[in-house]
Amino acid sequence: MVQYNLPHFNASFAALADATRRGVLDQLARGNASISDLASQFDMTLTGMKKHVGVLEAAGLVTTEKIGRVRTCRLGPCRLEDELAWIAGYRQVWDARFQTLDGVIDELQRREKARGRRQRR
Amino acid sequence: MVQYNLPHFNASFAALADATRRGVLDQLARGNASISDLASQFDMTLTGMKKHVGVLEAAGLVTTEKIGRVRTCRLGPCRLEDELAWIAGYRQVWDARFQTLDGVIDELQRREKARGRRQRR
C-alpha cells in the first residue's frame, strides 16, 4: 500500500538486530571510540568487535578512519530516515486496518466462521 | 544517552531484516491471508513461508489462527512503537552530535591529527 521496502533495509535492520551493535551505536552517540575501546567495553576480543563495526559500517551506520595504529569509529551517514518512514507507514496501515469498516467486517466474519465450526463438532 | 535498547528489539529487527518478511507484512496490511496465499504470492513452498510467518509471529508482528484446515495470518499486536522510538532517539543524538561545540571540536582535532601525520611522512 504505502510501503516501499528498500533493498538497503536488509543491511540496516540486520545491523540493528544485535544488542551489542545497538550498544555500540549508543556508545558512539556519546563520543567517538577506537576498536579497542569498544572491545573492552563490551567484553569482547578486538577481532570480534571489528566484525561488529564492519557490519555497522556496511550498513552505513558507522564510519571509521585509521590514524596511526588506531582506527576511530564515529556515527556514519545513515540516519535511518527510510527505516523510520517504513515503520511509521507500517503503524499507519496497522491503525487503518482496525478502524475501517472492512477490518470490522473481516473480524466479524472470522469469529462467525470459528463459532460455526465449533458448534458443528 | 537517551537509548534503552530493549531485548525484544533482537526479534523485531531481525524479523524486519528480510525482504520477504517485509513483503508479507505489506501484504497483510492489505488484508488477511492464508499461508498458501502468501507462499504462492512470494513463489515459495508452503513450508518455507510457514517459517517466515513463524518468525514474524515470534516477533509479535503477526498473529495466526487456524480454522478448519487453513491458517489465517493477520497483523499482530506489535506496532513497533518502541523500535520507532529507538530510531527516532538515535536520529536525535545523531543530529546533536554534529551540532554541538563538542562535535565540532572533535572533528577539528581529528583533522588536525590526520594532517599532522600526513606531513610527518
Place this chain on the structure above:
DNA sequence: GTTATACTGAACCATATGGTTCAGTGTGCG
C-alpha cells in the same frame, strides 16, 4: 468413502552469524 487441499514436522543443505585463537603487520614510544 474417496480424493484433493492445507498445513505440519522432520530431515537435510548451503550459507551466514557471532564468536574465538593465533600469527602476522604497522606504528609509537623510550
Place this chain on the structure above:
DNA sequence: CGCACACTGAACCATATGGTTCAGTATAAC
C-alpha cells in the same frame, strides 16, 4: 633500536537462517 600496542586476516567453531523435499495428518468437497 627494541618493545609494546592496535589492529588485521585467516582459520576455525557452533549455531542460526533461509530454503528445500518428503512423508505425514486433518479437513473439505464430491
